[in-house]
Amino acid sequence: MAGRVRLGAVLWVLVAQYFLMLFVVQSRWEVPHSWLRNAISDLGAATCFRSADVDRWVCSPWHVAAGVSWTVAGLCLAAGALLVRPLFPDVRTARAGLALLVVTGLALVVVGLNPEDTRAALHVVGAVVAIPVGEVAMLLTGLALARTERWRLLGCVGVVGAVVAAVALVLMVAQVGGPGLFGLWERIAAFPVLLWAVVCGLVLPAGRRRRLRESGRLSA
Template identity: 85%
Template sequence: MTGRARLGAALWVLVAQYFLLLFVVEARWEVPYSWVRNAISDLGAATCFRSEQVERWVCSPWHVVSGVSWTVAGLCLAGGALLVGPLFPATRTARTGLALLVVTGLALTVVGLNPEDTSATLHVAGAVVAIPVGEVAMLLTGLALAGTERWRVLGRVGVAAAVVAMVALVLMVAQVGGPALFGLWERIAAFPVLLWAVACGVALPTRPAGR
């Protein structure tokens, strides 16, 4: 395994800071933040406003931390995907999945750089790309690993997580449960690909599937 591949895996592990800082930023809210109702993007809102989505005030004092965290996570996801090729099987499925992870990471970077309330168009565009493309990327990289003897179980977990995320995306778009469940469906749709990158970054360097 090359040093580049190890660096890529390390970048993927750094995506974990995304989740740590979600809790840190959430803790600074005066109005209780709900993982079931509130959008993830509310943590990065640059101004205070009353949200029609959750019918409560959105005010995130540490919104800059969220923006930086999401931007870093996107760059780590994209950069890692460019470097970890040797850790995956040398198949078209794996290459396509990794390419889509680059797109996902860049889209997440757009989300982080553009708050939902001050740059709504770019923010939404980034999210619209990041979530579904990330799910397909996870599905393809999971399928690639599932076809190996070493990482069959991990690959199947990735495939299953991708399917669950896709179902959640459909439920979110269909507004099942209305605003009361928006945050829940969004998290189930968006988080798995980031957790997948962290898991692969930790596991694959121990026994590269590409060799």
């Protein structure tokens, strides 16, 4: 069981490659790329085009790398959620939150495998599921941790992050700021749950080891 938990935590930490690859893929662009205007999905677009509604150029030479990165991140998120269960309190909110993280990860896989410009329908379905479900998952797992003495602060961070992401999602759907701010709201809505998995993968196993040492079940 301990080995499975460690593997799950490692998988969650590996989600961090998602953010590294965003910068790597973006660095290969020769047309202007803006985190305010451009959607995250533009990095995975298989063709080059210019949006008619806003000065938004899309031409991503390393789009395959973006798709692979998103697919790997989704698999790591989903598989990790299945393995890290012992790191969370044995309560309904934690179980539901982890189940929703599996759904979020699988939806991200759909996004990664289906570029926005060649298989738009599947791409949109994946994104529409991944972002709000991920926010609810982050909220539930954060609430579960916030109700414990040891992880109260971490749990509160998760709850606040989920609320901020949800507000950004509302602003994105409401098109506040128009197309020129779509990319900003989308990133604030989508990134927190992935960062949450990385942080939990780093922090929770260390706390579990301390508890085992304190109980005499793990040698120092």
